[in-house]
Each structure stands twice: as structure tokens, then as C-alpha cells.
Amino acid sequence: DVKVTQSSRYLVKRTGEKVFLECVQDMDHENMFWYRQDPGLGLRLIYFSYDVKMKEKGDIPEGYSVSREKKERFSLILESASTNQTSMYLCASNRGARVYEQYFGPGTRLTVT
């Protein structure tokens, strides 16, 4: 079974803090994704990576950066957390071609106060 894990289920941070969210997958998938999910807005893509050190912006990259130093790990970084970044963050991965199924992690509920 594919397993995608995220470093924290719940996180509370203060405005202005630098925040790291980590995602690890164990199936040697080429592609990894970060989405955020908000009530009424659904899931929106923040960034994705198709290979080590490769990344592309999604629909809402502002205020975020990512890092992929190893194939199995994809980190989302909030350089200076703001209250409008309070959200559920979901990581996903899949194999290289677009016809393959995406697998999601359990999510991180981030609250910025």
C-alpha cells in the first residue's frame, strides 16, 4: 500500500513565524503536491514537484515556498506565517504519467494566531 505521511496532524503558530510542513511518501513516486483546503473554496494547488529539486507553482503559491532535496520528501515552507494561511494542508503523490492515481496524506491542520 502506498503511504503518504505528514509531519504533524495539528500545528499552532504565531504570526510572523517560519513554518515547515513535511511530507514523506514511500512508493518512489516522481510527483508530489501540496494543496490547501478551505471551506467553500475546496482544494487548491500550492506547489508541485515532478523530480528532485524541481518545482512548479500551482494556483496559489504566494506566501509559500517548497523544497525537494530527496525523492521521498517534499517540504512546504511558510516564510512568515499570516492568519490567512490558517487552513488544512494536504500532501499528495503519484507516479510520473498523469494517468496514475494520486494518493493523499492525512493532512495538517495549521492555525496561525
Place this chain on the structure above:
Amino acid sequence: KQEVTQIPAALSVPEGENLVLNCSFTDSAIYNLQWFRQDPGKGLTSLLLIQSSQREQTSGRLNASLDKSSGRSTLYIAASQPGDSATYLCAVPKRGANNLFFGTGTRLTVIP
């Protein structure tokens, strides 16, 4: 731009009933369509993936169909159980990319 819509937004049914969830999409040039389940406060669990060349996929009590020409997919749940209560999401890959466009979701409640 692709738009994915799910109707109804919420559905309550008595236990044991068969039910159908609907998903429609505006751009029929899709590679596949994926159905997910999400429990409150949790991540997404993949239920079924239908490739563009397929018309149906089955897993246990779940059956998903795909009609690309009409831009529709349905998820059929047989003999519903209280444990089926969750939000069900459909998603299609973005054209020219690998990320997914998600539907708005249907929140299902199965009443014991």
C-alpha cells in the same frame, strides 16, 4: 478552464438504501477521473480511478461510471451503511499538468 461540479452538496439517506452521487465536468478531454472519500478533519482516501478509456470501475459496494461525451461521472453506493458517512469528492487532472481539479464535494449522512 475546467470546472467540476457535484450535486447535491449534501445528502441524507436511511441505512440500507442504494444511492448515486453525481459529478460533472466542463472539459471532456480528461485522462481519468478519481473519486475520493474524506472523513471530517482527515485527509483524502482514494476510492476509484476510472481511465478515460473505461466506462466503469467497481470496488466492493462502490461502482463508478464515466461518460466523457456528456461530461459526467456517477458514484453508486449499494446498501449504504452509517460508516459510509463522509464527504465524497471527484477530481480530474488539469489539462497539460498532473495536479487535480476537485469538485465541490457531496456530504453524505447515512442514518442508522
